[in-house]
Amino acid sequence: MTNSVEIKNLDLSFGAVKVLQNLNLDIGEGEFLVLLGSSGCGKSTLLNCIAGLLEVTDGQIFIKGKNVTWAEPSERGIGMVFQSYALYPQMSVKGNLSFGLKNAKVPKDEIEKRVARAAEILQIEPLLDRKPGALSGGQRQRVAIGRALVRDVDVFLFDEPLSNLDAKLRVDLRVELKRLHNQLQNTMIYVTHDQVEAMTLADRIAVMKGGKIMQLGSPDEIYNQPRNLYVADFIGSPSMNFLEGRLEAGEFKVDDMVMPMNGYEFGAPQTADRPAIIGIRPEHVVTGELVRNAPLQFEVDVDLVEPMGSDTLVYAKLGKHSFRIRMDGQARVRDGEKISIGIDPSRASLFDKSTEDRL
């Protein structure tokens, strides 16, 4: 796979504040890459650097093999969709779609053709003569996507395009975006802090924190093999259970509990004993009939039960530690009850306590 976008040793500071530091990222042709991270971690900043809307402090950016570090945004072959839609309020939908093409001096009939095609793909044909003020949020965002679409660009940049929409519309447009990507096969870089969007849309996810990429990998890798404690904690809802203990001779020990880590794939052979943290996802804990087949079995005291319809979230005490368990929606569990749970070490994650990296 050839690379569509390459970012090399990118630095960006606002005055004395270093927002991005020595960032490297290669994005393949036709890939859907999601930049995921909490607020203020530099996702938009990175996207703006790729778009050419921010001048980089150091480093290089290549798009389609061409060094565009100094190029104007319009020369980079990118289209961008913003959170606030950013439609030109005084122009009609058609005017909005054709503005970029007019600036690029595209011939009139070609403009007509491209606008018609984009409008068809996004199903906004009946809206072409309206002003943005007379559109709903979802329609506005479609127009904003259309504005990137007509320009026939190689790379689409999205900065939280769905976060101003209500929950239902967000799901609809998310599905449409995925379909659009399948249809167009463009490279797409998508910023969000919504994990569900990230997991569902991405070919690869880059989890960012403090201007650095913590982990870059497929949604499956990010979810099942988080490379460090931050990623493990950030991904998944409800979030992972963490227990602090020691790793001794292939066994994880918390208080008087012993968990032999048979089946766990260590990144490197573990020789020395060390303080460690085990992470277990609430949905990887089994209950009821299945406990008998689980490699590790424990008893827990139920603290609080939150029925959520599709599933039930149980807050329990494992020894002295609070522990979340995700059970079936039909599960009948009551506060104060004792239940047995089963854990599979091969689905758990182990982290070094001092470096917080995956073992």
Place this chain on the structure above:
Amino acid sequence: MADSGTMTAAMTGPRGPKPKRAFNRTNIMIYGTLIVVALYYALPLYVMIVTSLKGLPEIQMGNIFAPPMEITFEPWVKAWAQACTGINCDGLSRGFWNSVRILIPSLIISVAVASVNGYALSMWKFKGSEVFFGILMIGAFIPYQIMLYPIVILLREAGLYGSLTGLVLVHVAFGMPINTLLFRNYFASIPEELFKAARVDGAGFWAIFFRIMLPMSLPIFVVSLIIQVTGIWNDFLFGVTYISSPDRYPMTVQLNNIVNSVQGVKEYNVNMAATLLTGLVPLVIYFASGKLFVRGIAAGAVKG
């Protein structure tokens, strides 16, 4: 039965909008204050208008509030075309046209330059743009009087002292800080993403200004226009200071000369008419664009 008691209470109790009495204490206070304030402003205007429509004998009878017994437009005609200032006896008309010749170029240049200034300072921040803006703002806070004489010297060196061109330049310069501030703040309230989208769409400095920003900024242009028209039209100080010949005096200076002329009887009706004539231009501007003015002052609420 307790049950039916609560039923009737539910049906007869308060329902729908709460009735309001027209003459409660708050309303009387509010309207009273408003009426007093309105009178305070309207009364002098009323006196001026009726006086300007009376003949001199009637004025000398002394009741300034009485409406004219016989309406005459003689004083207006005299004020416009015949009143004497010094050697010229062609009324205010000469001053009016001088003021127009000062106003139009000053207005166009200052609004045009200030809008581009404000746009550049808010959207295209460059190294030192904050410093530049700071220096410009200092200009807004220095009292005019300090710069009065230095500017005389500057204009004289440039060979513009006494000319309308010189006065236009002075008006443009003095209007710059406040108008730049006005435009900068307005443009700063326009969502940054709109600007970014336009850049991605390949629009440059001028294309964004003319195609995106201008169509969105009519209200602030009206505010700037009103500030400039009233400021320049009402200016007296710069007019007397930088214009050397009575032939080129702006309307305000000429009005002063008519009203303060010491020869002959005081013609109150002509003076009033002259004053009203002089105030007419700002007044018309206010009436024509009042609504937009309010919208511009309350700016910031730009919806995408």
